[in-house]
Amino acid sequence: MNVEEFxxxxxxxxxDFEGVxxxxxxxxxxxxxxxxxxxxxxxxxxxxxxxxKKCKGISIKDEIKLxxxxxxxxxxxxxxxxxxxxxxxxxxxxxxxxNPFTDPFIHFFKKENISYLLYNVASNxxxxxYPIQLLKRKYEKKVRQAFDKNLEFQQxxxxxxxxxxxxxxxxxxxxxxxxxxxINNQVEYWAYRTILKKARVKNILLYCYYNNTMxxxxxxxQRLNIKVIEYQHSQVTSxxxxxxxxxxxxxxxxGFFPAxxxxxxxxxxxxxxxxxxKLPALQFVVGGNLNVEMVKxxxxxxxxxxxxxxxxxxxxGIQVPDxxxxxxxxxxxxxxxxxxxxxxxxxxxWVVQMKQQYGNQIEIEEANSLxxxxxxxxxxxHLTNFSGSAIEAxxxxxxxxxxxxxxxxxxKADIENKRYEFVNNTDDxxxxxxNTRKYTTGKTRNDLNVSEIITGYxx
Numbered sequence: 001m002n003v004e005e006f007x008x009x010x011x012x013x014x015x016d017f018e019g020v021x022x023x024x025x026x027x028x029x030x031x032x033x034x035x036x037x038x039x040x041x042x043x044x045x046x047x048x049x050x051x052x053k054k055c056k057g058i059s060i061k062d063e064i065k066l067x068x069x070x071x072x073x074x075x076x077x078x079x080x081x082x083x084x085x086x087x088x089x090x091x092x093x094x095x096x097x098x099n100p101f102t103d104p105f106i107h108f109f110k111k112e113n114i115s116y117l118l119y120n121v122a123s124n125x126x127x128x129x130y131p132i133q134l135l136k137r138k139y140e141k142k143v144r145q146a147f148d149k150n151l152e153f154q155q156x157x158x159x160x161x162x163x164x165x166x167x168x169x170x171x172x173x174x175x176x177x178x179x180x181x182x183i184n185n186q187v188e189y190w191a192y193r194t195i196l197k198k199a200r201v202k203n204i205l206l207y208c209y210y211n212n213t214m215x216x217x218x219x220x221x222q223r224l225n226i227k228v229i230e231y232q233h234s235q236v237t238s239x240x241x242x243x244x245x246x247x248x249x250x251x252x253x254x255g256f257f258p259a260x261x262x263x264x265x266x267x268x269x270x271x272x273x274x275x276x277x278k279l280p281a282l283q284f285v286v287g288g289n290l291n292v293e294m295v296k297x298x299x300x301x302x303x304x305x306x307x308x309x310x311x312x313x314x315x316x317g318i319q320v321p322d323x324x325x326x327x328x329x330x331x332x333x334x335x336x337x338x339x340x341x342x343x344x345x346x347x348x349x350w351v352v353q354m355k356q357q358y359g360n361q362i363e364i365e366e367a368n369s370l371x372x373x374x375x376x377x378x379x380x381x382h383l384t385n386f387s388g389s390a391i392e393a394x395x396x397x398x399x400x401x402x403x404x405x406x407x408x409x410x411x412k413a414d415i416e417n418k419r420y421e422f423v424n425n426t427d428d429x430x431x432x433x434x435n436t437r438k439y440t441t442g443k444t445r446n447d448l449n450v451s452e453i454i455t456g457y458x459x
Contacts, residue, residue: 003031003241005167010160011248017153018146020219022182023248024256028210029181030164030174031241037168039317039344044177057141062134075128076199077117079458081105082206082217084122098371101207101233104290108454116458121213127192128199135191143186147179181212188216193223201226203458207233209258210242219255229285229457230258234388236268237410243271249278257282260457264289264391267413287453292395295373309433310379312337312367312398314387315351317344321403323426324383325354328361330430335360337367337379341387381433386410390420401432 007027015022033044058066083102102118109116119127126132147153161175204221206214209230221228236243249257257276260283263269269284276282313320313336328334336358338351355362367375372389373396376382382393382400385407390400400420402411407422414420421432 003034004245006030006034006164007245009163013156013160014250014252015153015156016252017150017182018143018186019252020186020255021250021252023250024253025181025185025212025215026160026178028215028242029178029212030160033172033174033177034168035241037172044174058134058137062138066130066134066138069130070198072129075117076201077115077128078200078202079109079114079116080196080199080201080204081109081116081118082204082214083118083120084208084211084213100291101231102205104294105205105231105454107294108290108451109458112451112455112459114455114459121217128195130191130195132191135194136187139187139190140183143183143190147183147186185212185216185219188213189219192217193220196220196224196226204228205231205458206258207231209256215256218258222255222259227260228258229260229262231262232264232268232289235386235391235410236263236272237386239386239406239410244275246276246278249276254279259283260285262287285453285457287450289392289395290450292373292392293450307333309334309381310337310363311335311381311383311401311433312339312375312379312393314339314341314382314384314389315344315347316341316385316387317347318385319347319350320383320385323424324403324429325358326426327429327433328358330426331433332361334433335363336383337363337375339367339372339375383429390414394419399432399436401429403429 011023011027013023015026036044081102083099106116106118108114117128124132157175157178161173161178164174165172201221204217204226206217206228207230208214209218209228218228220226234240238244257279259281261269261272262285263272264286265288266286269286272284273282309331311334313324315338325336328336336354338354340347340351351362351364355364366378370378372392376393376396376398379398382390382398384390384400384402385404386402386409390402390411393400400411400414402408402415402420402422403424408415411420411422415422421436423429423432
């Protein structure tokens with residue numbers, strides 16, 4: 001079974017709970033778990049913590065505290081920038097952490113004197129003076145009671161999860177996982193709606209709209225007519241469950257999606273417009289990859305030393321085909337930089353084995369300690385299956401080499417117009433590395449004034 005079968009069977013079901021059709025959340029959660037199942041790395045909640053937990057709500061003292069906060073002057077801001085801990089990465093040799101998706105916007109906000117407030121959903125305990133966890137506890141009882149009473153919705157979820165078990169085995173039971181995510185989302189929706197209503201926010205900038213908390217924020221913002229702008233954080237293709245196959249979107253589901261998407265390229269906007277045709281009000285800003293643009297201004301491309309050929313391989317939870325590794329014996333001056341994906345640490349054992357087998361032709365330390373853009377300034381080629389890093393490599397003039405059926409599907413247009421190389425065997429790869437004239441790009445986006453775009457949307 002593939003994801004399309006699941007989508008075709010359930011996308012027209014009205015999964016109604018609290019006046020909301022929860023299909024977008026269900027599709028995202030299930031598709032992601034199917035992806036992990038296929039790659040033998042399932043990661044879902046098997047126990048429902050709400051099932052046996054008595055919900056007491058909050059104390060009278062806490063009720064008074066929230067009542068008092070409601071009538072106090074609240075911190076306000078026009079622009080709220082929402083980020084998350086797990087995507088922060090070290091920048092260069094500094095110990096400071098840098099978010100490649102939101103920090104470039106903050107740079108321009110400061111430059112143009114645009115007011116903003118930065119909120120980290122993973123670490124900040126308060127927003128606009130409100131204690132987040134306390135607000136969640138306040139609404140948890142209400143949401144759980146509503147869910148317990150909605151037997152039809154529960155049966156719909158059981159029908160869905162029973163179907164998945166027949167396809168993937170009895171151990172692939174997502175019922176509790178889905179219930180927990182739905183309850184958490186609805187609780188967070190009420191919490192953020194309470195805060196945003198009082199804070200008079202006009203715009204919210206975030207990324208990964210399909211993250212459960214981000215979806216709750218999108219819903220709360222849509223209810224309050226606050227514009228949510230999602231920043232493109234990677235490639236958007238039919239391989240990504242959150243950016244493809246949205247042929248059915250109910251009017252009761254629109255709140256799960258952003259109002260505007262900031263894309264890297266006009267081709268990304270065209271693709272997304274096609275996928276989200278059920279959201280005619282969705283807008284696009286072709287503003288480019290801000291982080292790449294800023295990094296390119298600071299860095300100079302390094303020259304190869306001792307005639308070595310350096311290839312960065314971005315791993316994605318799936319070991320590369322044998323023919324890729326076999327080319328090392330064909331080209332003695334070839335070095336593979338094997339970079340682990342942060343979500344798939346299990347690849348490390350294979351990477352270490354490759355280092356032991358091929359010695360100096362495998363580089364691990366720099367490949368995983370340097371930030372991605374520094375690596376692009378130090379390698380000759382980028383080899384991947386379907387990683388979005390190919391788009392970023394393109395910005396740096398690094399030749400992309402794609403392999404695998406999924407890779408071809410993801411970058412079909414770039415492969416067919418000879419922008420990217422595609423390989424199926426060792427000879428293909430050897431020829432691509434030795435004979436390919438490295439592609440040099442000028443700019444992969446329109447030459448737009450980023451300051452003007454940001455000022456127009458956020459000032």
